[in-house]
Amino acid sequence: xxxxxxxxxxxxxxxxxxxxxxxxxxxxxxxxxxxxxxxxxxxxxxxxxxxxxxxxxxxxxxxxxxxxxxxxxxxxxxxxxxxxxxxxxxxxxxxxxxxxxxxxxxxxxxxxxxxxxxxxxxxxxxxxxxxxxxxxxxxxxxxxxxxxxxxxxxxxxxxxxxxxxxxxxxxxxxxxxxxxxxxxxxxxxxxxxxxxxxxxxxxxxxxxxxxxxxxxxxxxxxxxxxxxxxxxxxxxxxxxxxxxxxxxxxxxxxxxxxxxxxxxxxxxx
Amino acid sequence: xxxxxxxxxxxxxxxxxxxxxxxxxxxxxxxxxxxxxxxxxxxxxxxxxxxxxxxxxxxxxxxxxxxxxxxxxxxxxxxxxxxxxxxxxxxxxxxxxxxxxxxxxxxxxxxxxxxxxxxxxxxxxxxxxxxxxxxxxxxxxxxxxxxxxxxxxxxxxxxxxxxxxxxxxxxxxxxxxxxxxxxxxxxxxxxxxxxxxxxxxxxxxxxxxxxxxxxxxxxxxxxxxxxxxxxx
Numbered sequence: 001x002x003x004x005x006x007x008x009x010x011x012x013x014x015x016x017x018x019x020x021x022x023x024x025x026x027x028x029x030x031x032x033x034x035x036x037x038x039x040x041x042x043x044x045x046x047x048x049x050x051x052x053x054x055x056x057x058x059x060x061x062x063x064x065x066x067x068x069x070x071x072x073x074x075x076x077x078x079x080x081x082x083x084x085x086x087x088x089x090x091x092x093x094x095x096x097x098x099x100x101x102x103x104x105x106x107x108x109x110x111x112x113x114x115x116x117x118x119x120x121x122x123x124x125x126x127x128x129x130x131x132x133x134x135x136x137x138x139x140x141x142x143x144x145x146x147x148x149x150x151x152x153x154x155x156x157x158x159x160x161x162x163x164x165x166x167x168x169x170x171x172x173x174x175x176x177x178x179x180x181x182x183x184x185x186x187x188x189x190x191x192x193x194x195x196x197x198x199x200x201x202x203x204x205x206x207x208x209x210x211x212x213x214x215x216x217x218x219x220x221x222x223x224x225x226x227x228x229x230x231x232x233x234x235x236x237x238x239x240x241x242x243x244x245x246x247x248x249x250x251x252x253x254x255x256x257x258x259x260x261x262x263x264x265x266x267x268x269x
Numbered sequence: 270x271x272x273x274x275x276x277x278x279x280x281x282x283x284x285x286x287x288x289x290x291x292x293x294x295x296x297x298x299x300x301x302x303x304x305x306x307x308x309x310x311x312x313x314x315x316x317x318x319x320x321x322x323x324x325x326x327x328x329x330x331x332x333x334x335x336x337x338x339x340x341x342x343x344x345x346x347x348x349x350x351x352x353x354x355x356x357x358x359x360x361x362x363x364x365x366x367x368x369x370x371x372x373x374x375x376x377x378x379x380x381x382x383x384x385x386x387x388x389x390x391x392x393x394x395x396x397x398x399x400x401x402x403x404x405x406x407x408x409x410x411x412x413x414x415x416x417x418x419x420x421x422x423x424x425x426x427x428x429x430x431x432x433x434x435x436x437x438x439x440x441x442x443x444x445x446x447x448x449x450x451x452x453x454x455x456x457x458x459x460x461x462x463x464x465x466x467x468x469x470x471x472x473x474x475x476x477x478x479x480x481x482x483x484x485x486x487x488x489x490x491x492x493x494x495x496x497x498x499x500x501x
Contacts, residue, residue, distance in 0.1 A: 104381025108370050144375060144406045 008060050013127040023131055024124050025153035030133035031080035035217065036170040036208060037066070039077065039137040040183060041150040041163050045194035046139035047235070048077040049201040051168070053215040067222045067234070071096040073106045074139040075232030075238060076116075076224050079168040080134035080155075088136050091119050104112075109140035113151040113159045121157025126221075131155045135167035139224045139232060172210035177204045180230020194225035198235055201249035219244065296348055300469025301333060302431030302460050303344035305401035306443070307409035307424070308452035310315075311480035312401040315456035315463050316344050317431065318472035318488075321420050322426055329472040338363045340484070341379045341402035346429035347395040347416070355396055359383050364460050375404040380412035388418025399426045403479050429461030431470035438462055449478060457489055461496040 004019040008014055008020030015079045016022060035051040067077040068089045076092055078085030095115040099107040107115075116136060136153045152167065153159045164178035181200055182192050192200065198221060205219060221235040221243075235243075274376040316333035319326055335356045336346035341363070345352035359382050363374050369405075380400040387396055401411040408410045425443050427435060439459050453490070457474055464470045474489040 101377045102382070102385065103366065103374075105375065105378050108372075113371050114369075144372075 011127050012124050012129070012131055013112070021124065027131040027133045030154060031056065031135045031167055032169065032171070034079045034081075034168050035066075036118040036166060036174055036205065037077050037079035037135065037137055038166050038174055038178070038204060039058075039139060039150045039152070039162065039164065040178065040181065040192070040197045041148065041202060042183070042194045042197040042225070043188060043191040043242055045197075045223055046141075046148050046150045046226070047164045047194055047197040047201055047223045047225070048055075048137055049141050049198075049205060049219065049221045050077050050079060051170070051205050052218040052220055053218060055215065061218060066220050068093075069104060069222075069232045070112070070138075070229045071100070071144055073224070075139045075224055077137040077139075077220075077222070078134050079137075080219075083132075084132045085134040087122065088116060088132060088134055092116050092136075095119075105167040105189065106143045108142050108144065109138070109149045109151065112140060113138055113153060113161075117153045117157050120153055120155065124155075124157055136166060137224070138166065141224055141230045147186070148230070173208055174204055177207065194227060195221050195239075198223065199246050199250075200241065201241045201245040202240070203250050206244070206247045208249055209261060270320060270339050283386075285321045296350060297327055300467070300471040301346040301429030302427070302435070302463035302467060303346050303397075303399055304432070304439070304456055304459060305344060305425065305458055307400045307401070307411055308447045308449050308454045310409065310449065311403045311478060312342075312409040312411060313341050313398070313452040313456050313476060313478050314344055314401050315451070315460050315476040316429075317460055317470040318475060319464075319470055321469055322347055328472070331472075334475050334486075336360075336484075336491075337379050337400070338367065338403065339373055340479050340481075341374070342377050342399065342479055342484070343379075343383065343401070344399040344428065344433040346397040346399075351391055351394045351396045352398065355386055355394070355398065357403050358386060370480065373404065374402060374405075376402040376412065377404075377407065377422075378408045380414065380422075381476075384412075384420035387414055391416075391418050397428045399428050401426075401479065402449060403481055408444075408448060409479070427459070429463075431467035431469065434466040435463045437460045440464040448482075449468050451479060454462060454495070458495045463492040464494065465497045 005148045008016035012023035022096035035052045035053050037047045048067055069075050070092045076089050120132050123129045132155050138151045141148045147162055151159050151161050152165045163183040182190055185191050219242055223235050224232045297320050300321055303315045314334050315429050318330050320328040320331045336342050337360050353419055356476045360486055362382050363379055366374050383400055397416055398414045403409050411423055412420055413423050428440055442455055460474045473491050476487045478485040
């Protein structure tokens with residue numbers, strides 16, 4: 001659905017007659033063309049995951065990161081323009097470091113997200129600058145209240161707190177899948193654990209990925225949970241492997257169930 | 270009298286006392302006794318009330334216990350001007366931080382801010398501060414920030430010129446997990462003893478009891494001190 005800006009889309013400091021800033025919307029399109037990034041807030045931690053399409057067969061695997069540690073208690077996953085994302089992460093690191101230097105305590109999650117959002121928003125106001133073409137998923141742990149949280153900053157500079165969020169190519173089907181997970185039960189004890197979260201995210205990514213149509217991809221995952229000592233760390237590689245195997249099997253099993261249901265229907269004729 | 274002809278090397282004394290040496294002419298000193306003791310559920314802060322310029326007592330009922338935020342207080346010693354300026358800055362930064370983060374700052378943050386100012390301006394300041402208060406993370410806590418700008422979290426803290434006379438007393442009487450009344454009476458007793466021996470400390474004893482539910486300010490008049498000329 002390509003909307004014509006007809007002259008109101010040349011600068012991010014211009015509103016259109018119907019109250020939109022097209023440059024920001026185009027920036028969001030740039031994010032939508034890139035690999036899917038997912039985040040879930042589980043009972044005992046936050047899990048982040050990014051699908052990295054292997055653009056070039058000669059690329060060394062497991063290089064070219066999409067998930068970065070901003071401080072021991074915070075991590076950011078980016079999707080969209082990777083170079084824009086790196087700039088945002090660099091700023092996030094500065095903010096976290098300055099906060100700790102001034103106030104002697106780790107930056108609270110809301111403050112970090114607000115500062116990143118303010119930075120991203122700044123680039124939507126100036127005629128000479130272009131908006132960031134990245135969405136940043138922020139997993140963070142508040143050392144004072146002992147609570148973990150997941151937030152996302154979009155190219156427009158808005159930030160919200162989520163149970164589960166998705167950005168990038170497969171975000172629509174991903175959101176549907178995320179809604180099926182136990183993330184927001186009335187009784188917190190019924191919610192998913194971070195370990196479960198890793199498996200489910202691997203499954204969702206593989207579900208979305210269509211063999212033959214999309215490029216081969218790598219999965220990058222990180223978590224900030226009780227098991228990681230409330231520090232942002234990469235999920236151990238062997239656990240990712242285990243999760244991917246489980247995911248592939250779970251998808252196969254689901255497909256068989258669908259097929260056998262079809263067979264039953266035929267036999268009833 | 271000039272003793273130069275007797276002494277093997279030349280020693281000249283400028284006539285200033287050790288406490289007032291670094292003060293500028295006419296500057297007020299809170300040569301002082303201050304202390305803070307945590308207890309089960311909060312912190313007790315206490316101070317004397319004498320402000321002197323040399324031998325003249327400029328204010329005999331001053332308030333050396335200042336509020337930095339709802340449940341964060343500090344005791345001031347050293348130059349009155351310096352400590353008042355520091356207190357004002359920290360109060361300002363803390364209130365701005367509370368607005369940005371949406372929560373009350375912790376005592377650790379207040380102490381860190383105070384220490385940052387003291388350390389970075391150490392050449393121009395003469396300030397010894399004790400920051401104490403209650404927050405939901407650490408409960409009652411006390412931080413001692415002496416002259417150079419170091420910041421140390423302590424089980425209890427004493428400071429000011431009068432504190433030297435009561436180290437032994439406080440060391441022997443202090444216990445972990447005191448009750449509120451025990452902590453309050455220890456503060457009053459210790460400061461009384463210091464006031465009895467330190468010329469730069471005197472007047473009344475001001476105390477603040479800081480807990481989760483709020484702050485209680487009190488003072489002990491100079492003729493009702495637990496120890497001192499009136500009680501001998």
